[in-house]
Every structure is written in C-alpha cells, then in structure tokens.
Amino acid sequence: MREAQSPKPKPPSHTGHRERLRRRxxxxxxxxxxxxxxxxxxxxxxxxxVDVKPLAKALIERFGDYAGVISxxxxxxxxxxxxxxxxxxxxxxxxxxxxxxQNSVIERPVLSSWSALMAYCKARMGxxxxxxxxxxxxxxxxxxxxxxAQGRGTVDHVPVYPREVVKRALELNASAVILVHNHxxxxxxxxxxxxxMTKQIVDVAKPLGIAVHDHIIIGRELDASFRALGLM
Numbered sequence: 762m763r764e765a766q767s768p769k770p771k772p773p774s775h776t777g778h779r780e781r782l783r784r785r786x787x788x789x790x791x792x793x794x795x796x797x798x799x800x801x802x803x804x805x806x807x808x809x810x811v812d813v814k815p816l817a818k819a820l821i822e823r824f825g826d827y828a829g830v831i832s833x834x835x836x837x838x839x840x841x842x843x844x845x846x847x848x849x850x851x852x853x854x855x856x857x858x859x860x861x862x863q864n865s866v867i868e869r870p871v872l873s874s875w876s877a878l879m880a881y882c883k884a885r886m887g888x889x890x891x892x893x894x895x896x897x898x899x900x901x902x903x904x905x906x907x908x909x910a911q912g913r914g915t916v917d918h919v920p921v922y923p924r925e926v927v928k929r930a931l932e933l934n935a936s937a938v939i940l941v942h943n944h945x946x947x948x949x950x951x952x953x954x955x956x957x958m959t960k961q962i963v964d965v966a967k968p969l970g971i972a973v974h975d976h977i978i979i980g981r982e983l984d985a986s987f988r989a990l991g992l993m
Contacts, residue, residue: 778812779805791907796827803831803854807847816842831855832888859884863908870903871939878905878939879977879984886943886979894921894942898935899974923962930971939965940976949980956992963993 782798790797800817808816823841824830830838831854838848855905871878878897885908886893894912897905909929912920921942930938940959944950959976965971976987987993 778814794917797821799827800830803850804847807844807850822865829888831858834890866905870971871897871899871905882941882979883975883984886941887981889943890941890945892945894940896929897927897939898930898933899943900934901936901941903917903974904936906935921962922957923958923965926962927965927969927971930966931969935971937972937974939974941979943979944949947983949978949983949985951976951985951987951990956987959987959993 778910779801782794782801785793786799786802793955794802797814797820800820804813804817820830820843821827822842824833826836831851833841833851835848835852838851839845844850859881862877862884864880865877866874882895886895891913893910896909896911898907898909900906908945911926911929912922924937926940940962942955955976955978959973963973973993976993978985
C-alpha cells in the first residue's frame with residue numbers, strides 16, 4: 762500500500778509578488794511602477810528571501826523618493842537598517858545613473874548640449890548633504906575634457922582657492938572652465954560669498970587666457986546660472 766504523499770510546500774507569498782512585479786516592469790515599463798516598487802526590484806537581489814515591500818516603503822518615507830534613497834550616504838542607509846550588500850546594490854545603481862549622464866556630455870560641446878550637462882550635474886551633486894565645488898574643464902572647442910571635485914565642505918560652506926582652480930586648468934591645457942557647486946539647503950540662490958569667489962576666479966583666470974563660462978549652483982530641484990542672472 763502506497764504511503765500518502767504530503768503536499769508540496771507552497772512558496773512564500775513574497776515569491777509570487779516578486780514575479781508579478783518583474784512581469785509588470787517588463788510589460789508596462791518603469792513608468793507603471795511606484796517609487797517603492799522600483800526600489801523593491803533593486804533590493805530583490807540583495808535581500809533574496811524576505812518580503813522587501815515594507816522596507817522599500819519605509820526607505821521612501823525616510824528619504825523622500827526613489828532618487829533620495831539611491832543617493833543617500835552609505836552611513837544613513839545603514840542607519841535605516843540596510844546591510845552592506847543592500848547598500849552596495851543601491852550605490853551601484855547610483856553610479857550607473859551618474860555614468861550614463863556623464864557619457865552624454867564627455868568630449869561633447871557642452872554649450873550646445875546644456876540640458877545634458879545640467880542633468881549630469883544634478884545626478885552628480887543634487888542630493889549631496891554637504892557642499893562640493895566641482896570644475897568642468899573645456900578645450901578650445903568647448904568640449905568637456907575633465908570634471909573634478911576641487912573641494913568638499915560642510916552643509917553650507919566649501920573652501921575654494923582661485924589660484925588652485927587656474928593651476929589645474931593650466932595642467933589640463935584647458936581653455937575654459939565652468940564652476941559648479943551645490944547648496945544642500947535646496948535653495949540655489951547665490952550668496953555674497955559665492956559672487957565674490959566667482960569674481961576672484963575670473964580675475965585670476967582672465968590674464969592667463971582661461972575663460973570662465975559660468976558658475977552653476979545646483980539645488981535639490983532648482984538650479985541657478987550666474988550668466989543667466991547677469992552676475993558675470
């Protein structure tokens with residue numbers, strides 16, 4: 762007499778949810794998914810056997826939106842309960858987004874692809890929690906040849922040395938530079954110190970034949986151009 766076979770155990774409920782979410786992504790595209798659902802897809806590989814929906818929703822609540830989670834500092838993501846593997850997964854996504862934006866502007870005339878340049882700057886600096894000052898170095902055809910962080914500061918200040926800016930431009934044989942820094946407060950309005958520092962860099966660069974095309978301040982949502990504001 763055959764022994765009765767016990768029924769096969771059902772897969773965890775979150776397994777079916779994962780497959781349904783992946784299928785919806787494939788069929789309807791990322792625009793059909795909420796921020797927390799897109800975040801779930803990223804977390805699936807890093808956290809394989811747990812329902813990550815509550816975690817994804819909590820992270821969106823804490824950091825504001827999908828971009829806020831992806832760009833959050835490692836320490837803050839760890840504080841939110843993520844293990845190293847999950848944090849690394851998010852940082853890979855952030856690096857990929859930044860690299861894609863960078864590839865759309867590198868070695869191209871930036872003055873004729875300004876929207877791509879701004880998209881890159883926002884991806885690079887828009888979510889930072891401290892101020893950073895970056896330099897975009899251009900050749901004689903205004904193609905971007907290098908982008909470098911010149912200084913890192915606090916939440917509302919970063920030290921900048923005009924002679925170091927010009928020195929680096931000469932080392933790279935750059936004909937022009939664009940200054941970029943962020944305001945973590947979100948308000949891109951230039952401060953008096955920003956205006957004075959820009960003037961100092963222009964004054965040092967001009968006699969050496971290096972043009973300063975613009976100074977851009979990146980906020981969370983908005984940005985400001987010194988040239989557009991008539992400040993240079």
